Amino acid sequence: MKKTAASIRIALRALKVNRLRSALTMLGIIIGVAAVIAMVGVGAGATARIQEQIQSIGSNLIILLPGSVSTNGVRLGSGAVATLTEDDAKAIEAECPSVALAAPTVRGGVQVVYGNNNWATNVQGVTPEYITIRDYTMLSGEFFTAQDVDAAAKTAVLGETVAQNLFGDSDPTGQVVIIKNVPFTVAGVLTPKGQSPTGQDQDDVILLPISTAMQKVLGANKANAKAVGAIMVQAISPQAMDQAIQEMEALLRERHKILPGQDDDFTIRNLTEVFEAQETSAQVMSILLGAIASVSLIVGGIGIMNIMLVSVTERTREIGLRQAVGAKTGDILLQFLVEAVTLALLGGIIGIFVGMTASLLISRFAQWTTQLSPLSILLAFLFSALVGVFFGYYPARKAAFLDPIEALRYE
């Protein structure tokens, strides 16, 4: 142990004597480690952002849309015919064991008016289950109840964007807005969710009881008064998503009397799956960034090896002298290995700080989310130590196995 301490002291002194050279050698490692930290930070930030967006659309969410039907050989597009009904939603919730909640929705574009202000937005007619499924919370006021839906109450819940555009900073709760000449009392405002994974503003919306929306605002479907635009379904768990889809498909085919071999008249979309693909690609991206950055760390390691080889050659006489006065192979090996590892570790520590600063600057100026994980910092540190050992070993070995006579005679 004492000898190790002595080797470390000898090594540190040698580095101090050649300050500029040591600093330049470290620069390679500094850049390498900083690049790894910053790039992994950017990658992790992107992944986290996507995860956040997936969370924002609601957990375990499946969307049922009316599908295409063919009439006399003419196939119509998805949603062309209102094939889904409120009763379908009720049946799904009641009969599919893998489904926790099913909320029928209708939607349409409207112009909403408050005093002198007006704003074009989306109206969604929903039931109270909807906010559970979509993970909405209330910023102020209360969401309407199932009684409001039954009574087709003229009550509305505003998204943050709508509230801002109509009311500015004042609280709209209790105020009256006009939609299609019908006055609605504002029951509350939703907590903002920001962009959806597809880039839509999820806060530019007005939620109404589905009954009110169909009767007073959007107008019910002439052919089927109970037809809805979509059904939002929440599975009981992420693992139950596929099971829920199968159950719903079977149930709806039965309810819609679709014969075997005929196409479904509805479409099932597993949104989570779609966005998870995005998440995977972001992860691949961050691995790629990390890998590219690692290359520069390896280049830094080669720099260390280069300088250590020069140093061994330069100090051949010193090595010979040390051998003459009793330094063993291991002592010399340790001395030079410690020098290389010290360069790498010092470079690593500085690199971590540079990398953290860089990642802060990236998020400040490029407006990218970056995320620093203690794990990536620890890994970068250990990796730089490993680089020191790996690239320091060859020069150190060369020094340790010099012939003392040759070394002492070296000019």
Added chain:
Amino acid sequence: MAPVIEIEDLVKDYRLGEVPVHVLKGISFDIEGGDFVAIMGPSGSGKSTLMNILGCLDKPTSGVYRLDGVSVAHLSRDQLAEIRNRKVGFVFQQFNLLARTSAAENVELPLLYTDIPAHERHERARKALLAVGLGGWEDHQPSQLSGGQQQRVAIARSLVNSPRIILADEPTGALDSRTSLEIMAIFQRLNREEGITMIVVTHDPDIASYSNRNIHFKDGRLKRDVRLAQPRDAHRDLADLPADRQEEESPA
């Protein structure tokens, strides 16, 4: 006194390409503990090779070399290093001090490869410098010292691990005659007072005349082995020298 160095029929060959070069061609002699021996001979006579073998830096091709009763022929690299560390002190013509390293730290160098604790290392380095008349110069770096002083630091370094023998390869080769005398005076004192066996390689008969025994080499063979009845006393000769130059003896 028992011989500290025993050599029997020592042979050293080098291979230079295809041709083997016989550097030492069967040498036998003993050196008693506490003796002061000068090894002389022209360059190419094999005396440096002999010194390397005596100092355990090199191993003989054949023959026997026993240092302090231990045969070194079958020792490993690290075992040889340990013998060098414990039993041998080296003094070189070019001093071989570490640059930008204080005198005390230079002297301490051999002790770094032992388990001796730091405070004892410092103490022993201080004492060794005192023994060569450099008390107070501990913090000076080689570049701040004269040639004679540098060689004395090197002698202190060879002393610090209390060796059985000190091997000096042309120790006065880079010094003027007065400084050379000073070095020889130190060697004689260490030999007489500490009982350290001194082996000095030199081609200068003047330097050799301060030893007790002169061994002459030529062409890899021992040519002449002379015991001096009346070795000169370097200390007295130094006192007789005209005081043309007074070397500064207190630290700046």
